[in-house]
Amino acid sequence: MSACNVDFVKARYGKDKVRLLHVKKEGSVHHITEVLVNTALSLNSKKDYELGDNSAIVATDSQKNTVYVLAKKHGVECPETFALLLSEHFLKKYSHVTSSRIYIEQHPWRRIEKDGRQHVHAFISCPEIGRAHV
Numbered sequence: 001m002s003a004c005n006v007d008f009v010k011a012r013y014g015k016d017k018v019r020l021l022h023v024k025k026e027g028s029v030h031h032i033t034e035v036l037v038n039t040a041l042s043l044n045s046k047k048d049y050e051l052g053d054n055s056a057i058v059a060t061d062s063q064k065n066t067v068y069v070l071a072k073k074h075g076v077e078c079p080e081t082f083a084l085l086l087s088e089h090f091l092k093k094y095s096h097v098t099s100s101r102i103y104i105e106q107h108p109w110r111r112i113e114k115d116g117r118q119h120v121h122a123f124i125s126c127p128e129i130g131r132a133h134v
Helices: 060-074 079-093
Strands: 012-026 029-043 097-107 109-114 117-125 130-133
Touching (some): 012 060, 029 060, 029 079, 029 109, 079 097
Antiparallel strands (some): 109 117
């Protein structure tokens, strides 16, 4: 078998479709934010592709768990801010990560109204979607 040279145009990997429902409580009033997060990381080495050496890989489950931990610790006020927080975390925590691409879709929820008043902790999903790409 002959050796062939391969150039990598894009060598990144990540975790797709991390669903997160964040609940912020202010007394009896609740606020919810639902997001779908995709993460993609690029490394300073291609040894995982060329040699099958996965020692530098940030596991996709670790990426997913990072989404949950940072949401719990910092909240999810808006998708753009949360995407920047995630991206900065991956770049600072792992020195071998050269780029971090975060894509977030926000799925809005609306408070249920009863007798003309908005309920403090009951919601209904809305079909609109907002996107943030960092």
